[in-house]
Amino acid sequence: xxxxxxxxxxxxxxxxxxxxxxxxxxxxxxxxxxxxxxxxxxxxxxxxxxxxxxxxxxxxxxxxxxxxxxxxxxxxxxxxxxxxxxxxxxxxxxxxxxxxxxxxxxxxxxxxxxxxxxxxxxxxxxxxxxxxxxxxxxxxxxxxxxxxxxxxxxxxxxxxxxxxxxxxxxxxxxxxxxxxxxxxxxxxx
Numbered sequence: 775x776x777x778x779x780x781x782x783x784x785x786x787x788x789x790x791x792x793x794x795x796x797x798x799x800x801x802x803x804x805x806x807x808x809x810x811x812x813x814x815x816x817x818x819x820x821x822x823x824x825x826x827x828x829x830x831x832x833x834x835x836x837x838x839x840x841x842x843x844x845x846x847x848x849x850x851x852x853x854x855x856x857x858x859x860x861x862x863x864x865x866x867x868x869x870x871x872x873x874x875x876x877x878x879x880x881x882x883x884x885x886x887x888x889x890x891x892x893x894x895x896x897x898x899x900x901x902x903x904x905x906x907x908x909x910x911x912x913x914x915x916x917x918x919x920x921x922x923x924x925x926x927x928x929x930x931x932x933x934x935x936x937x938x939x940x941x942x943x944x945x946x947x948x949x950x951x952x953x954x955x956x957x958x959x960x961x962x963x
Contacts, residue, residue: 842857851879853885863915863916869916874896876956876957876960881901891904
């Protein structure tokens with residue numbers, strides 16, 4: 775009888791701990807989702823935000839999961855090796871870390887759908903802009919997004935689309951929908 779009571783007590787204890795852990799994980803995921811949704815709006819209002827995500831992989835502490843999320847999102851593309859740099863440039867210019875890779879995927883398949891010599895996966899000047907390297911391109915894209923869009927209050931894909939891809943306004947805003955879809959893919963990796 776004592777063994778049965780001990781088993782029942784153990785089962786309830788472990789179940790309770792599992793449920794508590796599940797709630798903690800859901801809460802953390804919701805906090806991350808909240809920051810990624812409101813982060814651009816906070817940047818536009820010049821309110822400082824913590825744009826980092828913490829985690830642990832294979833026993834190694836990771837203070838910022840964003841490069842890992844971007845790398846997984848860009849897996850198999852020419853831009854995958856530049857994931858850390860995209861996050862760094864995004865931070866330098868106060869951009870949502872998902873914006874540069876999402877536009878690169880939308881406009882140029884993460885670099886796979888554009889000539890290597892152009893380094894223009896963002897469709898700048900309808901694809902005619904050329905840069906000497908991916909690093910130069912990523913920096914120029916970040917600076918342009920900051921000065922021509924974010925500094926003017928255009929922070930969401932819908933707002934950016936009106937200037938970046940205005941013909942898309944006439945077709946139901948597919949550009950912004952695709953960029954938002956890529957945002958969500960980076961959140962769910």
